[in-house]
Amino acid sequence: MDADITLRVDGETRRLTVDTRTSLLDALRERLGNPSPKKGCDHGQCGACTILLDGQRALSCLALAVAYDGAEITTADGLARDGELHPVQRAFLERDAFQCGYCTPGQICSAVGVIDEFEKGWPSHVTEDLTGEPEITHDEVAERMSGNLCRCAAYVNITPAVQEAAGA
Amino acid sequence: MTDLLEPRAIGQGLVRRDGELKVRGTATYAVETPVENPAYCHPVQATVARGRVTAMDTAAATALDGVLAVLTPFDAERLASTEDAEYAVLQSDEVAFRGQLIGVVIAETSEVARQAADSVRVTYDEQEHDAELAVDHPGLYKPEKVNAGHETDTAEGDVAAAMATPQRDGGVTLERTYSTAMYHNNPLEPHATTALWDADAQFLTLWDSTQGVHPDRAAVCEVFGLEQEQVRVVCPYVGGGFGSKGTPHANVMLAVMAARALPGRPVKLALTRQQMFFLAGYRTPTIQQMQLAADRRGRLQAIAIDVVEQTSRIKEFAEQTGVPARMMYASPNRRSTHRLAALDVPVPSWMRAPGECPGMFGPEVAMDELAEELGLDPVELRVRNEPEVDPETGKPWSSRNLVRCLREGAERFGWAERPRGRREGDWLVGYGVASSVYPTMRQATSTANLRYADGRYVAEIGAADLGTGAWTILPQITADALGVDVGDVDVRIGDTQYPTASVAGGSSGTNTWGSALVVAARAFRDKFGGSPDDGDEISGDVDQAAKDDAHAPYAFGAQFVEARVNADTGEIRVPRLLGVFGVGRVINPRTARSQLIGGMTMGLSMALHENSVWDPRIGQVANHDLAEYHITVNADVGEIEAVWLDEHDPYVNAMGSKGIGEIGITGTAAAVVNAVHAATGVRVRDLPVTLDKVLPGLP
Ligand code: FES
Ligand code: FES
Numbered sequence: 103m104d105a106d107i108t109l110r111v112d113g114e115t116r117r118l119t120v121d122t123r124t125s126l127l128d129a130l131r132e133r134l135g136n137p138s139p140k141k142g143c144d145h146g147q148c149g150a151c152t153i154l155l156d157g158q159r160a161l162s163c164l165a166l167a168v169a170y171d172g173a174e175i176t177t178a179d180g181l182a183r184d185g186e187l188h189p190v191q192r193a194f195l196e197r198d199a200f201q202c203g204y205c206t207p208g209q210i211c212s213a214v215g216v217i218d219e220f221e222k223g224w225p226s227h228v229t230e231d232l233t234g235e236p237e238i239t240h241d242e243v244a245e246r247m248s249g250n251l252c253r254c255a256a257y258v259n260i261t262p263a264v265q266e267a268a269g270a
Numbered sequence: 271m272t273d274l275l276e277p278r279a280i281g282q283g284l285v286r287r288d289g290e291l292k293v294r295g296t297a298t299y300a301v302e303t304p305v306e307n308p309a310y311c312h313p314v315q316a317t318v319a320r321g322r323v324t325a326m327d328t329a330a331a332t333a334l335d336g337v338l339a340v341l342t343p344f345d346a347e348r349l350a351s352t353e354d355a356e357y358a359v360l361q362s363d364e365v366a367f368r369g370q371l372i373g374v375v376i377a378e379t380s381e382v383a384r385q386a387a388d389s390v391r392v393t394y395d396e397q398e399h400d401a402e403l404a405v406d407h408p409g410l411y412k413p414e415k416v417n418a419g420h421e422t423d424t425a426e427g428d429v430a431a432a433m434a435t436p437q438r439d440g441g442v443t444l445e446r447t448y449s450t451a452m453y454h455n456n457p458l459e460p461h462a463t464t465a466l467w468d469a470d471a472q473f474l475t476l477w478d479s480t481q482g483v484h485p486d487r488a489a490v491c492e493v494f495g496l497e498q499e500q501v502r503v504v505c506p507y508v509g510g511g512f513g514s515k516g517t518p519h520a521n522v523m524l525a526v527m528a529a530r531a532l533p534g535r536p537v538k539l540a541l542t543r544q545q546m547f548f549l550a551g552y553r554t555p556t557i558q559q560m561q562l563a564a565d566r567r568g569r570l571q572a573i574a575i576d577v578v579e580q581t582s583r584i585k586e587f588a589e590q591t592g593v594p595a596r597m598m599y600a601s602p603n604r605r606s607t608h609r610l611a612a613l614d615v616p617v618p619s620w621m622r623a624p625g626e627c628p629g630m631f632g633p634e635v636a637m638d639e640l641a642e643e644l645g646l647d648p649v650e651l652r653v654r655n656e657p658e659v660d661p662e663t664g665k666p667w668s669s670r671n672l673v674r675c676l677r678e679g680a681e682r683f684g685w686a687e688r689p690r691g692r693r694e695g696d697w698l699v700g701y702g703v704a705s706s707v708y709p710t711m712r713q714a715t716s717t718a719n720l721r722y723a724d725g726r727y728v729a730e731i732g733a734a735d736l737g738t739g740a741w742t743i744l745p746q747i748t749a750d751a752l753g754v755d756v757g758d759v760d761v762r763i764g765d766t767q768y769p770t771a772s773v774a775g776g777s778s779g780t781n782t783w784g785s786a787l788v789v790a791a792r793a794f795r796d797k798f799g800g801s802p803d804d805g806d807e808i809s810g811d812v813d814q815a816a817k818d819d820a821h822a823p824y825a826f827g828a829q830f831v832e833a834r835v836n837a838d839t840g841e842i843r844v845p846r847l848l849g850v851f852g853v854g855r856v857i858n859p860r861t862a863r864s865q866l867i868g869g870m871t872m873g874l875s876m877a878l879h880e881n882s883v884w885d886p887r888i889g890q891v892a893n894h895d896l897a898e899y900h901i902t903v904n905a906d907v908g909e910i911e912a913v914w915l916d917e918h919d920p921y922v923n924a925m926g927s928k929g930i931g932e933i934g935i936t937g938t939a940a941a942v943v944n945a946v947h948a949a950t951g952v953r954v955r956d957l958p959v960t961l962d963k964v965l966p967g968l969p
Contacts, residue, residue: 137302138295201737203292204509255871
């Protein structure tokens with residue numbers, strides 16, 4: 103069964119027809135030709151498909167597109183504005199926080215989400231003091247970024263890149 | 271001796287040229303190639319481990335709206351060559367392993383293709399299978415050669431005699447069995463292909479995720495009986511491979527077959543993560559029976575490794591696990607053997623540092639056990655067994671700085687103050703060390719074309735960048751060979767329209783392609799001087815580059831690990847990992863460090879997490895996805911640092927560089943095991959080191 107939906111993707115309004123089984127990830131990649139969110143597992147196990155969905159990081163492979171009619175989506179490509187890279191993207195370049203680049207757009211969207219979660223004071227599994235403001239420490243960032251696998255294993259560059267971009 | 275380049279761009283940590291595309295996600299990988307009106311493929315896989323397909327009912331599949339074609343062994347085109355049984359997709363009704371490709375559906379959308387593939391009803395004549403590796407498997411045989419052309423067995427002196435005698439003078443002997451698990455490469459980008467067959471022009475275009483467009487093309491041409499001129503393979507970016515994209519697998523042939531069934535229509539075939547555990551290669555489990563004999567001062571009198579591992583019944587891959595023990599340390603008596611069991615299992619293949627990665631596990635743990643028996647510092651034990659020349663060939667080393675790596679690492683890591691079973695709160699702390707090694711290889715063929723156009727130097731070579739940095743470092747090499755600013759040089763790679771390049775494998779890419787580029791650049795200067803005209807052009811072959819055969823070229827390294835083991839739960843953490851390497855001249859410190867720490871982290875992953883849990887009853891990996899096949903995640907890594915010596919090697923190539931893509935994963939797992947032993951007294955000899963193996967032995 104097909105359904106017509108509208109998505110706002112990286113600031114543009116896009117109307118499209120999807121199979122009701124189409125994931126948000128496949129809607130972006132296969133229907134809208136946006137390669138920025140990657141497919142690493144299609145099962146919510148790798149983080150490569152991470153996007154910002156109505157401002158929060160989300161796994162687009164676990165979302166059915168038809169359920170997100172009208173949603174506001176930002177991909178890593180959309181984080182760069184007017185040819186200017188986002189501070190997280192610049193930090194990734196500077197720290198060489200990737201090799202093959204396949205996990206990278208997901209890592210970057212996830213990092214942007216993480217920084218926002220810090221700003222909102224959200225705790226994580228490793229936050230000691232649940233009443234205070236969590237600090238952007240190595241362990242906090244590593245914990246929060248652990249849903250994004252990197253098989254090239256750039257982790258020791260990713261964590262400081264996120265900390266740096268967060269101004270920690 | 272080669273004529274070493276004067277490094278100007280070489281040695282600079284330039285940011286990746288493809289970096290901006292990658293941080294935006296706009297670098298297009300194979301399946302993302304924008305094409306007009308693509309169709310989507312979904313494979314059908316065998317659900318028995320051995321037998322024959324007796325019937326495939328595709329009626330429900332073809333009846334679905336949007337299904338364009340269903341191919342089965344009963345109606346698929348006949349291939350020109352079925353010599354390579356892995357590539358002979360849909361050519362017979364025989365099933366040689368569970369998960370083997372037995373069909374493909376092509377449909378208008380990926381959803382319909384998957385649904386249709388699921389609806390194909392298959393009946394089998396199932397046969398008994400044999401899918402369990404054992405050290406005494408009755409079918410063990412001696413392969414003719416092992417991977418990379420190495421001898422299967424080697425022997426020198428008399429190991430048995432040395433094992434029988436050394437006690438007399440206070441020496442020791444050690445006999446141990448070590449094993450490594452089955453591992454899957456699992457590059458983050460699943461194996462994928464976009465394929466277009468133009469029937470009028472009889473021309474095939476493949477956008478394939480591959481570590482070598484030319485080897486990929488050669489395999490496809492062979493299988494389909496096409497001429498090279500009829501096939502173009504394009505692959506500017508590869509989302510990781512670690513060897514699994516070094517040779518094409520059956521999925522590529524299936525994609526081509528699907529494209530040929532639908533002329534004029536581009537088709538896309540991406541394996542799912544789960545399918546990769548059947549179809550994209552893997553590292554065989556290994557069983558390593560080690561013997562060491564040493565005199566009381568720790569000098570080896572014998573070293574032997576007898577390896578048992580598996581291959582598939584339809585295609586042999588013999589991992590050269592015993593190879594590093596042939597050359598690492600001095601010993602008058604030595605032996606190495608490889609025996610294989612050919613099982614009803616998927617086809618094993620290359621995975622990062624085939625041979626050296628598993629083969630630096632058993633021996634490097636055994637050295638630690640030997641040091642313990644002798645009451646010697648394991649660093650010192652290795653130093654005492656430093657061979658003056660390559661024990662295997664008798665040749666002098668092109669450069670060997672293992673001792674410097676060990677000493678420098680010990681110094682930086684605080685080895686002298688190492689804790690032994692020190693308890694810090696709930697945690698037992700210990701340090702471990704192991705050596706690393708990887709041969710410096712150069713492939714026989716690669717050609718670079720160099721042209722001056724519009725004020726820029728443009729080099730073309732069909733090389734691959736799977737995250738290694740080739741896009742960035744090949745211009746650095748070319749610029750120094752030309753004596754120009756690196757900003758004036760473009761190097762184009764990843765397309766068979768460019769001259770032939772060898773596979774990105776064996777850590778040989780930079781050595782091979784870089785040498786071809788240097789030949790081209792020097793010839794260009796000789797012919798056209800310092801102010802060329804627009805359109806001046808020349809090519810260079812790697813076989814014109816100076817090649818030294820008088821020395822044994824290897825990179826060496828030492829890795830140091832701090833392990834912390836929870837005294838109550840057995841949980842194992844590695845807060846610190848340091849690698850010190852002698853890898854010749856480093857071309858780009860920024861990308862080189864990433865390769866080394868990437869290899870080391872994958873080694874940590876092998877030590878603590880990775881394990882394809884094999885179910886021999888049904889013949890498949892039980893944990894065949896990324897939720898269950900654990901790889902190291904961000905929170906698993908603490909400090910990981912890689913440093914390198916200032917090493918001068920005039921024999922390897924004009925860059926003075928050795929390969930760095932694989933050495934990082936060698937020795938890491940042994941260092942972890944040795945550190946866990948130092949912390950707990952428990953010696954784990956079968957990977958991975960998990961808490962259930964440590965817990966019963968905790969103090
Ligand atoms: S593709 Fe969505 S989590 Fe892996
Ligand atoms: S950069 Fe390759 S998977 Fe992360």
